[in-house]
Amino acid sequence: MDKNYDPAEIESRWYTQWEDNGYFRMGMEGDAYCIMIPPPNVTGSLHMGHAFQDTIMDALTRYHRMQGHATLWQPGTDHAGIATQMVVERRLAAEGTSRHDLGRDAFIEKIWEWKAESGGNITRQLRRMGASVDWERERFTMDEGLSEAVTEVFVKLHEEGLIYRGQRLVNWDPVLKTAVSDLEVESQEENGHLWHFRYPLSDGSGHLTVATTRPETMLGDSAVAVHPDDERYQHLIGKTITLPLVGREIPVIGDDYVDREFGTGVVKITPAHDFNDYEMGQRHGLPLINILNDDASLNDDVPEKYRGMDRFDARKAVVADLDALGLLDKVDDHRLMVPRGDRTHQVLEPYLTDQWFVKAQPLAEPAIEAVESGRIRFVPENWSKTYFEWMRNIQDWCISRQIWWGHRIPAWYDDAGNIYVGRNEDEVREKHQLDAGLALRQDEDVLDTWFSSALWPFSTLGWPANTAELAKHYPTSVLVTGFDIIFFWVARMIMMGLKFMDDVPFREVYVHGLVRDASGAKMSKSKGNVIDPLDVVDGITLDALLDKRTAGLMQPKMAEKIAKQTRKDFPEGIPQHGTDALRFYFAALASTGRDIRFDTQRLAGYKNFCNKLWNAARYVDMTVEGIDLSDDGEIETSVADRWIISKLQHTEATVNRHYAGYRFDLIAAELHEFVWHHFCDWYLELTKPVINNADNPAARRGTARTLVRVLETVLRLLHPLMPYITEEIWQRIGPLAGKQGETIMHQPYPVADPSKADPAAxxxxxxxxxxxxxxxxxxxxxxxxxxxxxxxxxxxxxxxxxxxxxxxxxxxxxxxxxxxxxxxxxxxxxxxxxxxxxxxxxxxMAGLIDKDAELARLDKQIAKLEKELAGAAARLKNPSFVEKAPAEVVEKARQQADAQARTLNELKAQQDKIRAL
Structure with a gap:
């Protein structure tokens, strides 16, 4: 074995051999164990969250593969409709053209060209992270087979009345000019205003004062609402007000939704531009008055003065005009939640438009029962409450998007406005017996990306065909996912799986936390705190990291802010840690459902763990050289040999138990304790007196055999978490321990043998x-x-x-x-x-120490430390430091002072002991 552990050389070599030899291929013999990878967007690259999630999935897959299960870890990517279209549109804009210049078909060809050019980045990252997915089965949500499944599901749901076209409010991005899902809405608290306007009662008896954060929407008001029990306004219910600037008479209604304590207790109702107002409008039969165009400018349903105005310009005009009429009561500063699109970062609008919807309630009921009955188990269990809360209040699902990239909706229209749904136009004409001369045009919209990914557990296995792999691997074993997509993906997979496969898509849902930066903030490109896992694996210089984080930023201030933070976090760049260290680090922090704070210092400790394992293996390899390790001849085991074997049984049992409970943190802790403490710190030292005693060859053989067999077992225990280093060492140690085979991943996972426990040892x-x-x-x-x-x-x-x-x-x-x-x-x-x-x-102590000299040395150390501690205490009592310095600086100073105090106490205790001699 080489003297030094070199992760880069080992990792690149081994992954190629694994893949070339087909070690990751889907198994069909034995009990099935299947995991579906949550398909990452084809647009980008994997981040630390993906690396964390993929580590968990790969560890589970390797663990069950070693248990002899027929494993499948299904890989693939999502076409990411909006995100991908934006990427390609930006490229076209840089070339001086647009998708509209190209036309739909040519634009789609451009996207496929871009995918072929850049789509390999994610697969490259997965390979570097050691992901043992079956690459021969890689799928893409827009490939032919999955597209067929999408069409089949749409048609069948439509035939059952579970998909319909209707006019409802949706989240609308006025830049992309499309509906977007709730998951694509980033609501954030921002500074705004609360305008108070007087709405005159139509009978001239006074006015009602309403408060709004969006004055321009008052042009579409259909009513004014008060709480029916509010004594201030009960007598006005049933009257009307005359809507200023418009002149339309609208009713005063009573509704329990109104908060009597907010503002004046009177709210304006705009059903076409507010989700809560929409629901109130449905209850009271109010008209839906849409005042916006698809670019958020005002349309022809407003007074002529405001037509064509941008919504924010119209806001200023409406406020000014109401003020001029003496109807502006006051303006308050107000903090409010503003919905922005996660792609464009523009303010989204609730927008009334014709869309395709899935009728969710009939699909949700069996999906709720599946979790209630235990057919699907959430880990941790508390996430089932989140699931139930959403599912029991589920709304119909808007599945249409006004973009070009995606699964085009299989619906056709004639000039009379009739809608025909089918798998293709020929089927539509035959099914509805349409005249060959009747002109049909296909719906321009595409399906929400989440529609195709909801079919992922069975579409990737060949459905709608009855394939052997579908019969073998559906339902899948476990879904590994973040809590943030329980609503948008997990729930929808359960609904679709039960509907089309008549069974749950997975038996368990393991919900993990998010990876955050060292200060606990969510990683995002805008903050400049995103870390590429491969930069941690391979290392990156500060200059290269700065270039990567600030590339493409147009605002110099933002670039400088990100650069400043980067220099603070990584003043010397990020050193190489290797994949195994990063994976073990993720496992060590993967406690159930908790977020992870990324800490390079702790990560460095796991690089040291890799070095410790490597050096231990080198010691074993050199120590047993020349010793007969066969089963022939006399063998004598020492109490130390029996002790380490007994400890190993406990570790094997504990690790297997924690895999069943998805406690990767406890698995890592148990393995770290055994390898570092029991095996390296103690057992290796205990072997030296025996190995060095040539007078007892039977004991030497017994200890040498125990060394290689315990180490070989440790390598198999560690392999699911640390695949590269364990494979490299096993190739040397495995044969010494009598193991046959080409790879460690096809060796059996260790199982405890209670008969080998030795309490006396x-x-x-x-x-x-x-x-x-x-x-x-x-x-x-x-x-x-x-x-x-x-x-x-x-x-x-x-x-x-x-x-x-x-x-x-x-x-x-x-x-x-x-x-x-x-x-x-x-x-x-x-x-x-x-x-x-x-x-x-x-x-x-006689002759070991000079008592007077030692006391003098300690006196000097104590005096120095007392002086430093006094200075630290004074600093922490200084209000200007505690209140003005950054919180992390103050906390670091406190921790340093605590450490100094502990050291001082230890030195004084040592001094007392010497005086007592």
Whole structure:
């Protein structure tokens, strides 16, 4: 084995071999285990959230593959309708043309060309992260098979009356000029105003004052509402007001929705431009008056003065005109939630338009029952409450989008406005017996991207055909997803799976948290805190990171802000950590449902863990060289051998139990503890006295065999989380342990054998560890060199202590650097003492330390530390520092002061012990 661990060289080499040999191919023999990858958007690249999620899915897939299951991790990407169209439109704009110049068919060809050119970025990242997906089965939501499934579902739902075309309010992006899903709405709190206007009562008896944050919408008001129990206004219900600037008479209505405490307790109702108003309008039969064009300018249903105005210009004009009429009562500053499109960042409008909808309630009822009955289990279980809350209040789903890229809606129109739905135009003509000369035009809209991804668990397996893989792998085993798409993807997959496969799409839903930056903020490009997982894996210089984060930013101030934060977070860039370290880091933080704060310092600790494993493997490889490891001949196992084997059984049982509960954090903790503490820190040291004793070849063989067999088992335990380094080491250690096969991933996953548990050996080694730690503590407290031999006395020994001193004396002497170990007698000299149970270990200090010199040294250290601590305390008491300095700077100062205080107490305790000698 090479002296140094080089992740880049190992990772690039092994993934190619795995893929070329077809190790990831779908299994068809044995119990099925299937995971569907949440298809990332083909437009971009994977971020840390994807890397976290993919680590979990790959660990589960590798774990079950090693258990002998017929595994399938299904890969693929989503066509991401709006996002992809925007990318290609920007490219066309840079070339001085547009999609309208090209026409629909040519534009779609351009998108397919772009996908072929840039679509490999995600697959490249997945490969670097070690994803063991079946690449031969890679799917795309716009490929031929999945498009056929989409059409089939649309037609069947329409035939059952579960898809219809109607006019309703939708989220409308006036830049893209399309409806968008709720998931594509980013609502954020912003500064705004609350305008108070007087609406005159039609009978001249006074006025009602309404408050609004969108004055321009008053041109489309259909009513004014008050709470029916509000004594201030009860007598006005049923009267009318004359809408200023418009002159239309509209009623005063009573509705429980009105909040008596907000504003004046009177609200204007604009059913065509507010979702809550729409619902109120439906209850009271109010007219829907749409005042906007698709670009959010005002249309011809408003007074002529405002026609063609941009909505925000119209807002200013309406306010000015009402003020001129003496109807502006007052204007308050107001913080409000503003809905913006996640692609364009423009303010979205509730917009009344003809769209295609899925009637959701009939589909939701069996989907609710599937979770209530336990056919689908959420992990953690509390996310089922989120699921139920949305599903029990579900609204019809708008599935049409006014863009060109996507699955075109399979509906045709004649000149009379009749709608015909079918799989293609020929089927439509035959089904409805239409005359060959009747002109038909297909609907221009495409389906919401979430419509096709809702079919992902069965469309990727070949549905609507009855394929062998569909029969084998549906329902899938588990869905791994973030909580933010429970509504938009998870719920819809459940509804569609139950409808078209008559079974749930997955048995369990593991909901993980989000990956945030070190300060807890959500990662976003606008904040400049997004981290490419491959930059962590391979490393990146500060200059390259700055270039990447500020590329394409038009605003110099934003670029400088991002650059400043980047220099602060990564002053020396990001060093190379390797894939295995990043994956183990993700696992260690994957507690159920909690968000992860990305911390490069903790990540560095897992790079050290990889180095620790590598160096341990090199030690084992060199140590057993020349020793007969076969089953022939005499073998003797030591108490240390029996102890590590016993500890291994506990680790195997614990890890398997935690896989069943999706507790990757506990899996990582258990494996880290065994490898670092039990195996490397203790067992490897315990093997040296045995291996170095040539007089007992049977014991040497027993320990050598235990070394390679325990290490080989550890590699299999670690493999799902750390595939590269374990494969590399296993190729060397596996054959030494008698294992046959081309790859570790096809070896069986370790299972505990209770018969190998050895409580007596564990008790003996625990006693030895106590003794050695006591001796080491004395060395540390008294500043005695680790290699300096010590004379040790003991007293208050029990019968067990005497037995263990005899049997384990060689280990105690060798590992404790003990020159002699004898009873203390009745009058021992001045000693430092450690305790192991009832046993006292005494180290005579005569000749080991110069008591006066040591006290003088400690006095000097204590004085220096007290001065520093006083300065830190004064700084933390200074209001100008505590209140004005950044919170993280203040917290760091507190932590430093706490650490100094702890060190000071330790030095004083050490000083007291020396004085007592």
């Amino acid at each position: 564990e008790a003996d080694i625990a006693w030895l560890q106590q003794c050695l730690l006591g001796i080491r503590q004395i060395r540390g407290e008294m500043d005695i060199a680790p290699g300096k031999p010590l004379d040790v006395l003991y007293q208050d020994e029990s019968a067990d202590d005497v037995s263990r001193l005899a049997s384990m004396g060689p280990w105690l002497n060798a590992l404790g650097r003990i020159n002699s170990l004898e009873p203390a007698g009745d009058n021992p000299p001045e000693c430092a003492m450690a305790v192991a149970g009832s046993l006292k270990l005494l180290v005579p």
